Amino acid sequence: MKNKKKAERITFRSEKEMPVVPMSIGSMCHNKTGAWRNMKPVINLAECIQCGICWKFCPDACILVEDEWPVIDYDYCKGCGICAEECPTKCIANVEEKR
Amino acid sequence: MKKVIMGNHALSYGAMISRSQVIAAYPITPQTQVVELLSEMCASKALDAKFIKVESEHSAMAASIGAALAGARTFTATSSQGLALMHELLHWASGGRLPVVMGNINRAMAPGWSIWSDQNDSLSERDTGWMQFYCASNQEVLDTVIQAFKVSEALLIPSMVVLDAFSLSHTYEVVDLPDQAKVDEYLPPFKPRFRLTPSEPHAFGGLTSPEHYFEFRYKLQKDMEKAPAMIEETGREYEKMFGRFLGLVDPRRCDDAEILLVTSGTAGYTAHVAVEEMRQAGLKVGNLRMKVFRPFPFDKVREIAGRAKKIAVVDRNISYGHHGIFFQEIKSALYGLKDAPAVFGYIAGLGGRDITPSDFGGIVRHALANDRPEDNIVWIGVKR
Amino acid sequence: MKKERTFKFTIPEEELMNSGHLACQGCSATQAMRFVLKGLGRKTVLCIPACCWAVIDGPVPYSCLEVPIFHCAFETAASSASGVKAGLEMVGDTETTVVAWAGDGGTFDIGLQALSGAAERNEDIIYVCYDNEAYMNTGIQRSSATPYGAWTTTTPVKHFKRRPKKDIVAIMAAHKIPYVATASVAFPEDLVKKVKKAKDIKGTRFLHIFAPCPTGWKSRPDDSVKLARMVVQNCMFPLYEVENGEKYTLNIRPKEKKPINDYVRLQGRFRHLNEEQLALMQQETDHNWELLLKKVDAK
Numbered sequence: 150m151k152n153k154k155k156a157e158r159i160t161f162r163s164e165k166e167m168p169v170v171p172m173s174i175g176s177m178c179h180n181k182t183g184a185w186r187n188m189k190p191v192i193n194l195a196e197c198i199q200c201g202i203c204w205k206f207c208p209d210a211c212i213l214v215e216d217e218w219p220v221i222d223y224d225y226c227k228g229c230g231i232c233a234e235e236c237p238t239k240c241i242a243n244v245e246e247k248r
Numbered sequence: 249m250k251k252v253i254m255g256n257h258a259l260s261y262g263a264m265i266s267r268s269q270v271i272a273a274y275p276i277t278p279q280t281q282v283v284e285l286l287s288e289m290c291a292s293k294a295l296d297a298k299f300i301k302v303e304s305e306h307s308a309m310a311a312s313i314g315a316a317l318a319g320a321r322t323f324t325a326t327s328s329q330g331l332a333l334m335h336e337l338l339h340w341a342s343g344g345r346l347p348v349v350m351g352n353i354n355r356a357m358a359p360g361w362s363i364w365s366d367q368n369d370s371l372s373e374r375d376t377g378w379m380q381f382y383c384a385s386n387q388e389v390l391d392t393v394i395q396a397f398k399v400s401e402a403l404l405i406p407s408m409v410v411l412d413a414f415s416l417s418h419t420y421e422v423v424d425l426p427d428q429a430k431v432d433e434y435l436p437p438f439k440p441r442f443r444l445t446p447s448e449p450h451a452f453g454g455l456t457s458p459e460h461y462f463e464f465r466y467k468l469q470k471d472m473e474k475a476p477a478m479i480e481e482t483g484r485e486y487e488k489m490f491g492r493f494l495g496l497v498d499p500r501r502c503d504d505a506e507i508l509l510v511t512s513g514t515a516g517y518t519a520h521v522a523v524e525e526m527r528q529a530g531l532k533v534g535n536l537r538m539k540v541f542r543p544f545p546f547d548k549v550r551e552i553a554g555r556a557k558k559i560a561v562v563d564r565n566i567s568y569g570h571h572g573i574f575f576q577e578i579k580s581a582l583y584g585l586k587d588a589p590a591v592f593g594y595i596a597g598l599g600g601r602d603i604t605p606s607d608f609g610g611i612v613r614h615a616l617a618n619d620r621p622e623d624n625i626v627w628i629g630v631k632r
Numbered sequence: 633m634k635k636e637r638t639f640k641f642t643i644p645e646e647e648l649m650n651s652g653h654l655a656c657q658g659c660s661a662t663q664a665m666r667f668v669l670k671g672l673g674r675k676t677v678l679c680i681p682a683c684c685w686a687v688i689d690g691p692v693p694y695s696c697l698e699v700p701i702f703h704c705a706f707e708t709a710a711s712s713a714s715g716v717k718a719g720l721e722m723v724g725d726t727e728t729t730v731v732a733w734a735g736d737g738g739t740f741d742i743g744l745q746a747l748s749g750a751a752e753r754n755e756d757i758i759y760v761c762y763d764n765e766a767y768m769n770t771g772i773q774r775s776s777a778t779p780y781g782a783w784t785t786t787t788p789v790k791h792f793k794r795r796p797k798k799d800i801v802a803i804m805a806a807h808k809i810p811y812v813a814t815a816s817v818a819f820p821e822d823l824v825k826k827v828k829k830a831k832d833i834k835g836t837r838f839l840h841i842f843a844p845c846p847t848g849w850k851s852r853p854d855d856s857v858k859l860a861r862m863v864v865q866n867c868m869f870p871l872y873e874v875e876n877g878e879k880y881t882l883n884i885r886p887k888e889k890k891p892i893n894d895y896v897r898l899q900g901r902f903r904h905l906n907e908e909q910l911a912l913m914q915q916e917t918d919h920n921w922e923l924l925l926k927k928v929d930a931k
Contacts, residue, residue, distance in 0.1 A: 272718070297722065298718040300755075306707065306708070310712045318677075318717075318718075322719070444677045449699050449701075453702070454689060
């Protein structure tokens with residue numbers, strides 16, 4: 150996932166730079182949907198039992214697993230709250246996003 | 249190899265000799281023989297292709313588009329109501345830059361139910377971005393299918409090969425079936441520029457904002473503008489290998505014609521016969537049979553029709569609220585030409601009513617008798 | 633950190649759906665996609681007609697998926713997939729799984745003809761319907777998958793939807809295709825297992841996935857998985873499989889059938905219903921459950 154974050158916005162200066170047919174040539178990873186959030190989930194790793202449920206249910210696939218622990222990628226997290234809701238030990242808190 | 253076959257079968261043989269790989273088609277009178285023979289050819293392995301027995305024409309075109317996007321050479325055929333049912337997807341094939349080749353049997357649109365020939369079905373689709381080839385003999389049908397694949401695959405624009413209902417689709421004529429090895433040389437396997445493959449995943453046809461859509465459509469038009477020259481060039485190549493040239497138009501006695509008929513489809517061959525008769529009677533008349541309607545062959549029309557004093561365009565179609573469609577387009581092509589001819593418009597043969605040599609005689613006499621057209625539609629043979 | 637344990641993966645780890653897509657917060661259509669792609673792997677082609685996913689994937693020139701997509705016309709998910717499969721085979725690719733991926737609109741309504749045609753021909757495709765119970769992409773209009781009682785913009789409160797949800801599984805089973813199954817995003821392991829099972833079967837396979845939509849159901853985004861779980865536990869959306877149109881297998885038989893009220897209460901689209909109407913909903917659920925049990929338990 151990390152190398153995909155290098156994905157950039159694509160701009161065409163001329164039709165000559167465009168493919169002949171409407172098609173994808175880049176990744177949506179350039180679109181940092183973290184900006185959508187009102188609430189931010191924060192995992193308390195001390196209570197986390199590594200059950201995999203938060204990672205499993207994230208609709209944005211933005212809970213990464215690093216060294217066996219869940220890490221939320223806040224560049225993309227939309228703050229839907231599903232991870233907090235489904236966590237069996239309730240170790241994910243919904244914190245109001247401060248901007 | 250010479251064979252006596254019907255026009256519909258000329259489409260089937262064309263698709264077979266071109267090594268079509270996927271055929272998705274739904275039967276409709278008078279196209280049924282096209283798909284029946286293709287079905288047999290697939291079953292006997294004379295043609296190595298998948299035949300999808302879709303449940304409607306809309307699905308036929310959808311499946312054809314899917315197959316073409318997967319990288320397969322794709323052929324289908326339909327007529328009138330079926331073509332109309334495909335309408336949404338005709339835009340999809342052209343906008344998707346897919347070289348589908350389709351046979352269309354010109355059949356009048358219902359209501360009332362008609363199975364006989366007129367051109368409103370195919371001409372209603374003239375804005376969809378498909379090339380359109382109007383044929384008048386079974387040999388022409390076969391040769392056109394092969395050449396259509398070549399041009400379509402080079403330009404990534406789909407093609408429609410059009411036949412009149414019954415007078416061409418069901419008429420038996422001697423056809424020279426080209427040698428398969430030579431056709432393979434002329435038309436190598438389809439090499440797609442893009443396709444659905446997990447090894448290089450792309451999303452095709454997604455949401456396209458005003459920021460980009462215009463340029464994609466600009467590209468389609470620009471490639472369509474290359475088509476007249478490419479049709480001639482591939483036609484000359486075909487002539488070298490197979491001895492027959494098709495090209496954009498079929499002019500008969502046009503060089504010194506004072507009155508020029510402009511026709512298409514089988515009526516075009518009837519007009520050739522009528523022209524020879526009238527020449528015998530001393531009239532300086534000629535016939536420009538239009539073979540390619542899209543891309544519109546502006547240069548040929550201006551060069552040939554521009555020389556005549558009067559043009560008599562005979563349409564087997566009408567755009568309601570306007571005039572015959574070839575009439576409109578010929579007239580617009582000649583606009584601005586110095587000493588442009590007077591253009592007369594005639595509508596004949598809607599719903600399959602026969603157009604006879606004597607109809608052409610009457611048309612020419614009418615054009616001779618009038619300096620300029622009084623009405624832009626002269627109805628031939630309507631009981632009033 | 634402290635513990636020496638490993639992270640528990642109950643479904644395949646590899647992600648074939650990337651972040652940055654345009655789905656609403658709490659969208660279960662994306663959960664469904666994520667799970668199905670984990671089950672199928674990279675050698676997959678998707679045919680996606682007009683539906684939320686046509687937009688979620690992102691505009692040209694981007695995509696959020698790692699598999700090829702054919703964005704096709706609305707009614708053509710099944711017919712496009714039929715053509716793609718034939719085309720791929722003819723160019724020598726007999727391994728890639730071809731998937732039609734459509735919403736309930738493109739499956740139950742406008743796409744039903746093409747779906748029936750493909751199923752009757754037993755086309756070698758997997759058809760996945762992610763069901764959020766209305767035409768969500770065009771702004772929450774009713775579909776024939778909208779359940780009794782629901783508000784939508786075309787079944788406003790004064791004329792809420794009276795007709796029952798169309799039984800798409802029965803329709804597909806009637807085509808005698810090798811495999812039909814229901815699944816819910818709240819049960820990803822069951823879903824992935826069914827996807828893997830389907831992958832190894834030749835012929836038409838149909839998956840009906842229950843996918844809550846907070847935007848259209850007026851529910852909380854964080855309730856999506858909960859709703860998808862409750863709907864199985866109260867037997868409104870049982871998890872079962874039908875093989876060859878005749879063999880019914882129930883995957884979860886709740887020991888205690890939960891009443892539908894708790895489920896209904898969490899959704900604004902049902903807020904207007906009175907006691908009598910809720911009772912009708914419960915009756916309908918009970919009746920359908922009994923009918924299904926008869927098919928399952930029949931010898």
